[in-house]
Amino acid sequence: MKTIIGFAVAAIAFGLLALAPFYLDAYGIGLLIGMTGYVTLASAWGLFSGRTGYVSLATVAFFGIGAYAVAALNETLPYPVILLVAAGIGLVVALIVGLATLRLAGVYFVIFTFGLAELIRQLVTWFETTVTGTLGRYIFLPLGPEHIYWQLLALCAVTLLITWWVDRSRLGMALRVIADDEVVASHIGIDIARTKIALFVISAVLITLVGAIQAPRWTYVEPAIVFNPTVSFLTLIMALLGGAARLWGPALGAIPLFILFEWLSANFPNHYSILLGLLFIVIVFLLPRGVVGLLERLRAPSAPLDQAAGTSAPAQGKAASQEVRG
Amino acid sequence: MTPLVSLRGLTRRFGGLTAVNGLSFDIVEGEVVGLLGPNGSGKTTALNMISGALKPSAGEISLRGEAIGGLSPHRVARKGVARTFQLVRILPSLTVIDNVVAALAFRSAPLWGDAARAEAEALLARVGLAGRGHEAAVQLTYIDQKRVELARALATKPSLLLLDEWLAGLNPTELRTGIDLIGSLRDGGMTILLVEHVMDAVRALCGRCIVMNAGTRIADGETGAVLKDPEVIRAYLGTDHA
Numbered sequence: 300m301k302t303i304i305g306f307a308v309a310a311i312a313f314g315l316l317a318l319a320p321f322y323l324d325a326y327g328i329g330l331l332i333g334m335t336g337y338v339t340l341a342s343a344w345g346l347f348s349g350r351t352g353y354v355s356l357a358t359v360a361f362f363g364i365g366a367y368a369v370a371a372l373n374e375t376l377p378y379p380v381i382l383l384v385a386a387g388i389g390l391v392v393a394l395i396v397g398l399a400t401l402r403l404a405g406v407y408f409v410i411f412t413f414g415l416a417e418l419i420r421q422l423v424t425w426f427e428t429t430v431t432g433t434l435g436r437y438i439f440l441p442l443g444p445e446h447i448y449w450q451l452l453a454l455c456a457v458t459l460l461i462t463w464w465v466d467r468s469r470l471g472m473a474l475r476v477i478a479d480d481e482v483v484a485s486h487i488g489i490d491i492a493r494t495k496i497a498l499f500v501i502s503a504v505l506i507t508l509v510g511a512i513q514a515p516r517w518t519y520v521e522p523a524i525v526f527n528p529t530v531s532f533l534t535l536i537m538a539l540l541g542g543a544a545r546l547w548g549p550a551l552g553a554i555p556l557f558i559l560f561e562w563l564s565a566n567f568p569n570h571y572s573i574l575l576g577l578l579f580i581v582i583v584f585l586l587p588r589g590v591v592g593l594l595e596r597l598r599a600p601s602a603p604l605d606q607a608a609g610t611s612a613p614a615q616g617k618a619a620s621q622e623v624r625g
Numbered sequence: 626m627t628p629l630v631s632l633r634g635l636t637r638r639f640g641g642l643t644a645v646n647g648l649s650f651d652i653v654e655g656e657v658v659g660l661l662g663p664n665g666s667g668k669t670t671a672l673n674m675i676s677g678a679l680k681p682s683a684g685e686i687s688l689r690g691e692a693i694g695g696l697s698p699h700r701v702a703r704k705g706v707a708r709t710f711q712l713v714r715i716l717p718s719l720t721v722i723d724n725v726v727a728a729l730a731f732r733s734a735p736l737w738g739d740a741a742r743a744e745a746e747a748l749l750a751r752v753g754l755a756g757r758g759h760e761a762a763v764q765l766t767y768i769d770q771k772r773v774e775l776a777r778a779l780a781t782k783p784s785l786l787l788l789d790e791w792l793a794g795l796n797p798t799e800l801r802t803g804i805d806l807i808g809s810l811r812d813g814g815m816t817i818l819l820v821e822h823v824m825d826a827v828r829a830l831c832g833r834c835i836v837m838n839a840g841t842r843i844a845d846g847e848t849g850a851v852l853k854d855p856e857v858i859r860a861y862l863g864t865d866h867a
């Protein structure tokens with residue numbers, strides 16, 4: 300019953316949001332595109348990082364792959380095919396990265412993912428300058444801002460649906476067990492590596508699609524624009540603020556922060572980065588379990604601690620490092 | 626008749642230390658075998674190799690004739706080997722019933738949803754936790770956490786159950802209950818390898834005992850005879866159990 304009401308409310312909310320372009324000017328639609336993009340990025344990020352405790356800074360790597368794939372292919376393939384190809388590239392890269400990072404834990408994973416985004420940016424830059432001889436690419440697609448917005452909104456709904464499904468599925472159970480105790484997880488038959496890679500791939504493909512769908516917003520694309528590391532940091536901080544391990548947590552963090560960032564960059568363009576850093580620190584200090592975690596704690600102060608949000612992750616690292624002999 | 630599990634020359638070194646050294650034995654289906662030995666003699670290390678938690682440095686393990694030595698724990702678990710841990714390991718953020726459902730969900734014939742909950746309730750009842758599924762696993766007493774761990778191991782539908790001092794740390798009443806519980810598993814035909822220091826339990830439950838000392842097997846036979854073996858008594862001398 301609760302589920303049905305939840306679905307009904309969500310469906311109405313998304314329905315109303317879909318009508319927004321009919322009442323808004325170009326600037327308003329632009330804001331909604333940015334916001335929906337970040338809600339989707341943060342939710343997709345939380346799907347992996349919030350549930351495994353592996354803090355990824357690879358968001359922009361996949362976002363950029365999606366955007367750049369559209370830039371590179373927009374004159375050769377029909378648009379839906381481009382989206383499929385972009386998703387496919389994201390999937391393959393995520394699989395490779397997932398397999399390569401299996402043995403990295405904690406800060407090593409964070410550094411690897413950060414390095415990955417930079418590496419991919421440099422590779423694309425190198426390829427463009429030395430092989431194709433271009434510095435950037437133009438995107439000419441007959442898509443109005445409202446089309447981009449509707450696609451993003453649909454992707455956002457799909458992301459939330461997938462997250463909802465994961466949390467109820469055996470995959471979600473596997474994640475909770477892994478977060479609790481990797482030794483127990485493996486001894487009851489859970490393939491830890493496969494579980495984590497599956498989730499990483501799902502998350503990465505969704506992130507790639509955000510980049511691909513948003514790409515036509517820029518008519519001119521170059522690696523420095525679409526592989527901007529700020530995207531990774533913003534996504535992370537939004538998800539953490541809201542509560543990365545919860546269905547609605549990342550959205551709850553993304554909406555106010557997006558509005559705040561817009562306001563900051565409009566009013567304090569020179570101090571934007573400093574303010575961003577400060578905010579980052581404040582959030583991690585005050586709300587390590589996110590807003591949703593805070594609400595839950597207020598509601599049920601004695602309840603056993605549930606799964607940790609992104610930052611307090613190493614619950615699982617700790618268990619994993621304990622000797623099996625006990 | 627092929628044994629259910631068979632160890633051949635199983636060896637594990639940690640740096641210069643050989644914790645298990647050329648261990649060989651067979652267990653046939655339905656046997657309850659005690660694995661004894663003083664502290665540090667390599668019992669847990671042997672169990673860890675059988676369950677896949679540690680890779681053997683040398684030697685073979687086979688389950689129904691199929692080599693399983695060196696496989697990762699989830700593979701071994703799905704082939705029908707379940708275990709409990711010397712220091713109890715429950716899943717602290719899950720409820721009692723979810724601790725068991727988690728194991729049902731990933732065995733080779735998985736259960737999920739209502740079927741899993743019903744089966745989990747039945748398993749909890751079997752270990753003496755009927756109707757306590759909704760409780761938080763961390764808030765249970767020590768013996769009840771051990772019960773959860775046992776129910777979780779049983780949930781994987783094991784053909785071989787490895788118990789690492791499952792009875793340690795229980796008071797006399799709890800011990801009685803615990804022995805009866807394992808006895809009921811034995812009567813149900815479960816094959817069990819039981820690492821245990823509590824000799825009353827060993828006598829009550831195990832028809833056969835294997836004794837290790839410093840990584841090697843020093844005795845293997847009928848429990849009464851093994852416990853009288855002078856070499857076994859010597860190995861145990863100076864340790865605090867009888």
Ligand SMILES: Nc1ncnc2c1ncn2[C@@H]1O[C@H](COP(=O)(O)OP(=O)(O)OP(=O)(O)O)[C@@H](O)[C@H]1O
Nearest residue numbers: 622624639644662663664665666667668669670671
């Ligand atoms: N992961 C490990 N790394 C290094 N040495 C280890 C490791 N595990 C066990 N050992 C060593 O191997 C030897 C055997 O240990 P093991 O835990 O198997 O003994 P045990 O027979 O289970 O003892 P107890 O009765 O105290 O549980 C000990 O000397 C122990 O210190």
Ligand SMILES: [Mg+2]
Nearest residue numbers: 668669670711
């Ligand atoms: Mg031991």
